[in-house]
């Protein structure tokens with residue numbers, strides 16, 4: 060047993076007291092060090108008793124401490140504890156183990172301090188460790204940062220590099236584009252230059268072409284003017300010749316009359332002298348009887364001769380003014396003369412135009428074979444009708460202008476051995492009230508023909524039509540400021556029964572109807588018209604044969620070209636197979652070696668839609684061109700040039716006169732309506 064041994068109860072109470080004191084001290088210390096960062100774990104919590112206390116008296120200690128804590132908490136300061144502490148101290152003081160207790164307490168305190176130091180060291184170590192870790196973390200973070208910075212730098216460098224590369228690429232691209240642009244601009248500029256050069260060239264060429272065209276136009280115009288002048292000259296010459304012939308005839312007739320008067324005077328003076336002599340001399344009386352007999356015979360002969368001559372003169376001078384052309388004015392000996400001249404000319408190798416026109420066959424009228432056959436048949440029928448004294452048949456020829464209606468009528472008259480007379484329907488209207496008389500005059504005059512007369516009325520629709528009043532309007536439509544085109548519109552109104560119809564014209568028509576009412580034995584009526592539909596129904600009722608004259612086909616055009624080339628260029632009457640001949644004019648030889656049938660066929664192809672008259676005019680134009688050329692030569696190129704020109708002229712004419720498709724004309728008609 061130890062001397063410091065206390066009774067268990069005393070020890071426990073001492074310990075409790077010590078504990079209480081310690082707790083009090085701890086509370087004070089805690090209060091004193093409230094703001095100190097350094098706290099001991101057991102001081103911070105009064106509910107945590109020291110280890111030894113827990114070991115020695117668990118439940119009582121706990122109850123004491125709870126009572127202590129409850130007393131402390133109620134008043135803030137527990138005097139009981141202090142009292143207990145003071146009692147415990149007193150017990151300790153009074154205890155022989157007080158020293159040991161204090162020693163123990165001191166040692167406990169030292170232990171506690173050592174523990175605190177250890178805790179502190181531990182805490183410092185932990186702190187240091189934490190610092191180290193923090194430093195390590197910092198270092199790591201710094202390293203990471205450095206790495207990141209390095210990475211960022213590298214990235215930046217890469218990015219810059221990339222940027223630089225891209226910039227370079229962009230610059231390069233821009234440069235390339237600029238170069239391309241430059242090249243393009245240069246190309247464009249060179250193209251523009253080339254285009255400008257070409258345009259200038261084309262302009263020059265166009266100007267040249269225009270000049271050539273104008274030159275050709277001028278040449279053509281010259282040819283046309285020349286041809287027209289020639290035609291006018293010829294017409295004037297023909298008129299003068301006709302005038303001269305008429306004058307000569309009158310003079311000759313006056314001479315004849317004077318001669319006969321002088322003859323009669325001389326005869327009577329002779330008779331007078333003779334009678335005187337007869338009264339004195341018987342032998343002379345006998346001679347006188349013979350003379351009188353001879354005189355009677357002479358007078359009779361003279362009278363008859365004069366009558367015959369007067370008959371012819373009367374026929375010439377008595378030709379109705381409406382008749383434009385007639386075969387009845389010719390003396391009987393003119394036929395003999397023409398027959399004689401024909402004979403002499405046919406013996407001549409180079410027969411001319413005269414013999415050509417005197418032919419009495421249809422050879423120089425080019426028609427479709429079937430039409431030609433029909434016309435020949437009709438001519439034969441007319442001839443036989445005349446020889447059999449049967450009534451004649453009236454005819455109507457219709458077709459476009461220049462298709463040969465007049466030619467055929469004349470030729471039919473010749474072929475059938477009739478006289479022919481030609482009048483135009485257009486001449487009737489201006490005669491006014493005289494028209495009726497003139498119509499009757501014609502039919503009376505026709506009766507004088509011993510052979511029978513073929514009366515050809517050209518443009519019959521002009522006075523034998525149902526529609527007779529022509530109203531003409533003339534407009535000038537200004538299409539633009541400087542250009543204008545004129546349009547003539549002819550509209551027809553009224554019928555024969557219309558009160559607006561000219562009285563004179565109706566009478567003329569009725570006169571003709573009256574004279575042609577019966578079938579005639581001395582007059583063949585041949586009407587020609589471009590508009591058969593316009594004829595009065597009473598007129599068409601008097602027609603026995605209706606013949607249409609169409610435009611010539613290609614073969615006919617070829618034949619027409621050959622015919623007129625022979626007539627106008629070669630001046631030959633026969634249709635030769637060979638065209639290659641020499642044409643003499645002004646003592647110059649004109650060679651036309653290359654003017655072959657193929658060329659003529661080509662021209663025939665091109666002249667589609669041409670009438671016979673147009674083809675005749677075309678060849679007349681070729682002749683004028685030959686006359687106009689310096690060497691008087693006709694070659695295929697000149698021939699085709701004239702053909703082309705005439706074809707263009709033809710279409711231009713159609714365009715100008717086209718009624719249906721002429722908008723200006725249509726506009727005019729609309730305006731009128």
Ligand SMILES: Nc1ncnc2c1ncn2[C@@H]1O[C@H](COP(=O)(O)OP(=O)(O)OP(=O)(O)O)[C@@H](O)[C@H]1O
Pocket residue numbers: 423424425426459460461462463464465466467517518587588589608619670671672673675
């Ligand atoms: N079939 C043809 N054969 C030969 N020549 C023709 C023919 N048709 C027309 N011609 C030529 O055209 C000219 C005019 O012909 P013609 O006077 O006979 O025609 P048309 O039909 O009576 O015309 P229009 O109706 O204008 O009076 C003739 O002189 C002739 O040169």
